[in-house]
Amino acid sequence: MISTRRQFIKISTVGLGGAAVAASSLKLAHGTGLFGSDDDEQINDLKNKRFPTYCEVCFWKCAGWTHTNDKGEIQKILGNEKDPHCYGRLCPRGTGGLGMYQDEDRLKTPLIREEKGGKQVFREATWEEALDLIAKKFKKIKADNGAESIALLKHGTPGKHFEHLFEAFGSETVGEPAYAQCRGPREAGFAATFGSWIGSPEPTDIRDTKCLVLIGSHIGENMHNSQVQEMAQAIDNGASIITVDPRLSTAASKSKFWLPIKPATDIALLLSWMNVLIYDNLLDLDYIKDNTYGFEQLKEHVRNFTPEWAYNITNIKPGMIRKTAREMANAAPAVIIHPGRHVAWYGDDTQRERAMAILNGLLGSWGKRGGFYLKEGFKVPKYPHPKYPHPKWTWRDLAKDYPLAGMGLTQEVIRASIPEESGEHKVKAWLVVGTNIKKSIPHQELVNKAIEALDFLVVVDTMPMDIVGYADVVLPECTYLERYDGIRSATNREPSIALRMPAVPPKYNSKPGWWIAKQIGERMGLGEYFNYEDFSEVIDWQLQQIGSSLEEMQAIGVKNLPRKSGSLYFAEGEKVNLPTNSGKIELYSTELAAKGFDPMPLYTPHAEPEEGFYRLIYGRAPMHTFSRTANNPHLTDLKDKNTLWMNPKVAKLWGFETGEEVYLKNQDGVVTSFPISIRVTERIRWDAVYMIHGFGHTNKKLTRAYGKGACDTEMITNVKVDPIMGGTGMRENFVTFIKDSGKETKA
Ligand SMILES: Nc1nc2c(c(=O)[nH]1)N[C@H]1C(S)=C(S)[C@@H](COP(=O)(O)OP(=O)(O)OC[C@H]3O[C@@H](n4cnc5c(=O)[nH]c(N)nc54)[C@H](O)[C@@H]3O)O[C@H]1N2
Numbered sequence: 216m217i218s219t220r221r222q223f224i225k226i227s228t229v230g231l232g233g234a235a236v237a238a239s240s241l242k243l244a245h246g247t248g249l250f251g252s253d254d255d256e257q258i259n260d261l262k263n264k265r266f267p268t269y270c271e272v273c274f275w276k277c278a279g280w281t282h283t284n285d286k287g288e289i290q291k292i293l294g295n296e297k298d299p300h301c302y303g304r305l306c307p308r309g310t311g312g313l314g315m316y317q318d319e320d321r322l323k324t325p326l327i328r329e330e331k332g333g334k335q336v337f338r339e340a341t342w343e344e345a346l347d348l349i350a351k352k353f354k355k356i357k358a359d360n361g362a363e364s365i366a367l368l369k370h371g372t373p374g375k376h377f378e379h380l381f382e383a384f385g386s387e388t389v390g391e392p393a394y395a396q397c398r399g400p401r402e403a404g405f406a407a408t409f410g411s412w413i414g415s416p417e418p419t420d421i422r423d424t425k426c427l428v429l430i431g432s433h434i435g436e437n438m439h440n441s442q443v444q445e446m447a448q449a450i451d452n453g454a455s456i457i458t459v460d461p462r463l464s465t466a467a468s469k470s471k472f473w474l475p476i477k478p479a480t481d482i483a484l485l486l487s488w489m490n491v492l493i494y495d496n497l498l499d500l501d502y503i504k505d506n507t508y509g510f511e512q513l514k515e516h517v518r519n520f521t522p523e524w525a526y527n528i529t530n531i532k533p534g535m536i537r538k539t540a541r542e543m544a545n546a547a548p549a550v551i552i553h554p555g556r557h558v559a560w561y562g563d564d565t566q567r568e569r570a571m572a573i574l575n576g577l578l579g580s581w582g583k584r585g586g587f588y589l590k591e592g593f594k595v596p597k598y599p600h601p602k603y604p605h606p607k608w609t610w611r612d613l614a615k616d617y618p619l620a621g622m623g624l625t626q627e628v629i630r631a632s633i634p635e636e637s638g639e640h641k642v643k644a645w646l647v648v649g650t651n652i653k654k655s656i657p658h659q660e661l662v663n664k665a666i667e668a669l670d671f672l673v674v675v676d677t678m679p680m681d682i683v684g685y686a687d688v689v690l691p692e693c694t695y696l697e698r699y700d701g702i703r704s705a706t707n708r709e710p711s712i713a714l715r716m717p718a719v720p721p722k723y724n725s726k727p728g729w730w731i732a733k734q735i736g737e738r739m740g741l742g743e744y745f746n747y748e749d750f751s752e753v754i755d756w757q758l759q760q761i762g763s764s765l766e767e768m769q770a771i772g773v774k775n776l777p778r779k780s781g782s783l784y785f786a787e788g789e790k791v792n793l794p795t796n797s798g799k800i801e802l803y804s805t806e807l808a809a810k811g812f813d814p815m816p817l818y819t820p821h822a823e824p825e826e827g828f829y830r831l832i833y834g835r836a837p838m839h840t841f842s843r844t845a846n847n848p849h850l851t852d853l854k855d856k857n858t859l860w861m862n863p864k865v866a867k868l869w870g871f872e873t874g875e876e877v878y879l880k881n882q883d884g885v886v887t888s889f890p891i892s893i894r895v896t897e898r899i900r901w902d903a904v905y906m907i908h909g910f911g912h913t914n915k916k917l918t919r920a921y922g923k924g925a926c927d928t929e930m931i932t933n934v935k936v937d938p939i940m941g942g943t944g945m946r947e948n949f950v951t952f953i954k955d956s957g958k959e960t961k962a
């Protein structure tokens with residue numbers, strides 16, 4: 216909307232109303248056993264109430280109860296006992312979700328970018344004005360370039376409401392970081408093997424497993440609630456854990472075997488495990504004959520991939536490779552080679568996931584107790600609305616170079632927004648909701664170019680995150696504790712549904728996502744798609760269709776539904792019948808072969824760091840979710856910045872000690888905005904350094920997060936794109952250390 220280059224605007228330049236709130240309510244929350252367990256403190260006062268919700272602090276969506284006191288203030292959030300995602304307990308982030316509501320740095324009122332004295336600033340606006348402007352701009356862009364040229368970048372629950380709005384006006388130009396930057400490669404790799412996506416939550420029968428193999432996946436720091444609880448249970452039951460990780464993760468520290476692999480070489484290890492299982496006769500050949508396709512080809516394929524061959528590549532000793540292969544075979548079929556979740560690592564990620572899927576196939580764990588259960592979902596009836604128009608092109612056209620792309624690729628939507636990079640289909644405007652693409656998309660150069668080129672950018676967020684500063688219009692959404700959202704329908708051992716409803720009215724001048732989408736829709740002449748006054752009517756209608764009601768769900772929060780698809784596992788001797796081309800587990804992928812890719816995974820070497828550089832790897836901290844919790848008053852109390860894990864050998868070479876601060880500089884000469892303090896530890900190999908993702912915020916308006924720690928995304932300028940499904944491999948970046956930004960210290 217502004218013709219000149221779109222400048223980042225610090226929200227702090229405008230006076231925002233209503234800032235006086237939080238101090239008192241913060242104190243209140245601290246005295247309430249916020250981080251205590253669920254039965255810590257019973258609320259007896261009849262005036263105290265609880266309202267069902269499901270958590271939005273991460274995407275596991277645990278169901279819980281928001282408790283309010285007699286003044287109607289939120290006291291605490293506890294898990295719902297009946298919820299299979301949390302078994303009655305929230306993780307520290309879920310309990311601290313209250314901080315999202317209380318954060319005094321929240322977005323408080325709509326903002327519109329304008330030019331004042333040659334400078335771009337935000338001015339406060341009414342909802343009326345902001346929504347009118349958006350509808351006017353969207354209508355104009357639709358008339359000039361087609362509805363398809365307006366793209367939706369989204370993540371999390373509010374995305375759904377805007378997806379409906381976009382489909383109603385004719386755009387399926389959509390992307391979310393939870394695919395290409397996260398779990399896309401495993402969906403493609405497992406689908407090529409078993410015919411279906413893994414999905415969320417993963418149908419891993421961890422509770423009953425005898426052997427859990429974690430390739431990187433760092434459950435325990437990755438706090439996916441029910442998985443963490445089930446892993447603890449499995450360990451108590453004597454299950455053995457095998458963790459393959461260049462770092463001694465929390466999971467590795469609880470494991471029977473820790474394989475400190477050289478980063479980027481996992482495929483070699485996986486192939487050598489196949490070699491041992493096949494050539495040491497550790498497999499059930501009758502099962503393989505009945506249920507798999509391509510065993511003979513696989514056998515030939517892995518003939519030379521011996522543990523001795525893999526040792527030279529991975530640094531894992533042949534004896535250890537043989538021993539762990541036997542451990543898996545002894546546990547089979549109650550064994551899980553866990554698919555992981557954030558798997559966009561090195562660009563050959565679909566093939567690494569294929570190798571993991573093949574191992575599960577060989578060991579017979581698909582559809583078996585202690586392996587992968589046969590999940591069952593539940594389809595919530597669709598609230599009636601007119602048919603969506605057919606867009607002329609969609610995200611699929613933007614992803615056409617990646618034959619197995621199963622969802623919109625954020626980076627391709629971004630590329631299509633840059634005139635000199637885009638092809639036939641051009642993107643002119645974005646609506647960004649619930650995703651902070653300044654932190655979650657690698658290759659920020661592209662993101663910045665796209666933002667500059669856009670005609671119009673709307674951001675719907677709860678916090679003044681990095682992306683907000685680039686918006687033409689900012690819309691403040693209220694937090695999940697203050698709104699209704701769609702019914703959470705979950706695939707687990709048994710299906711279940713959960714309700715989210717407001718426990719308190721929206722604070723400041725913020726509004727729920729459903730309301731914002733409806734308001735924009737109505738202003739664009741799409742009112743018939745939003746045929747309700749309040750979203751609770753939609754939910755009630757849907758629940759009535761299935762013999763429940765809003766009233767019932769308000770009282771119980773979670774409803775567990777009976778299985779309809781039959782048993783949780785295949786019966787003894789029952790043959791698999793899968794939606795693959797062959798109907799069997801495809802050890803040799805007919806689909807990959809048909810699309811011109813290697814039908815069986817191969818190891819290819821990756822770039823090595825130059826002298827004085829170390830591979831940058833990253834992960835999660837139990838008390839934070841990406842950048843979304845970096846300013847949360849309760850969670851910053853627990854941890855307010857990340858550190859750089861460094862092996863003592865490296866520290867000695869450089870003369871560094873724990874606590875010393877350094878800037879990082881990557882292979883392309885990019886330096887971090889802030890320094891990061893070193894943590895010297897034996898828990899990481901010498902050839903890599905490790906940090907938690909989500910820190911190093913550059914926006915001063917995030918008063919607790921600003922300048923704390925460093926941002927991994929800044930260092931990720933080399934992106935290895937997966938040719939099969941378009942995942943953005945982010946771990947082929949190398950860093951060195953400088954004491955002052957600009958001035959190098961010598962090793
Ligand atoms: N607390 C918390 N939990 C979360 C999240 C959060 O933000 N906070 N986010 C959630 C989301 S969306 C996701 S996708 C998941 C991600 O969680 P995971 O799927 O567990 O994440 P990964 O990135 O695969 O795993 C990081 C681990 O990989 C190791 N690693 C690095 N390079 C290599 C390598 O070359 N080989 C091997 N074998 N290991 C390597 C790192 O040392 C680190 O321990 O976490 C989820 N859970």
Ligand SMILES: Nc1nc2c(c(=O)[nH]1)N[C@H]1C(S)=C(S)[C@@H](COP(=O)(O)OP(=O)(O)OC[C@H]3O[C@@H](n4cnc5c(=O)[nH]c(N)nc54)[C@H](O)[C@@H]3O)O[C@H]1N2
Nearest residue numbers: 370392396397557649650651655675676680841842843908
């Ligand atoms: N460098 C690097 N990049 C990564 C990863 C990594 O480990 N390292 N991990 C990747 C993975 S696995 C994933 S899944 C993605 C995640 O990527 P994102 O989804 O972009 O993750 P967040 O940083 O949490 O950004 C969420 C945004 O939503 C806002 N928000 C929170 N709650 C609400 C709400 O209720 N309504 C609205 N409207 N907004 C809300 C937050 O303020 C924040 O701006 O990142 C990927 N990118």
Ligand code: SF4
Nearest residue numbers: 270273276277306309
């Ligand atoms: S795992 Fe934690 S943060 Fe994620 S939804 Fe559950 S309680 Fe919330």
Ligand SMILES: [Mo]
Nearest residue numbers: 393397398557
């Ligand atoms: Mo993710």
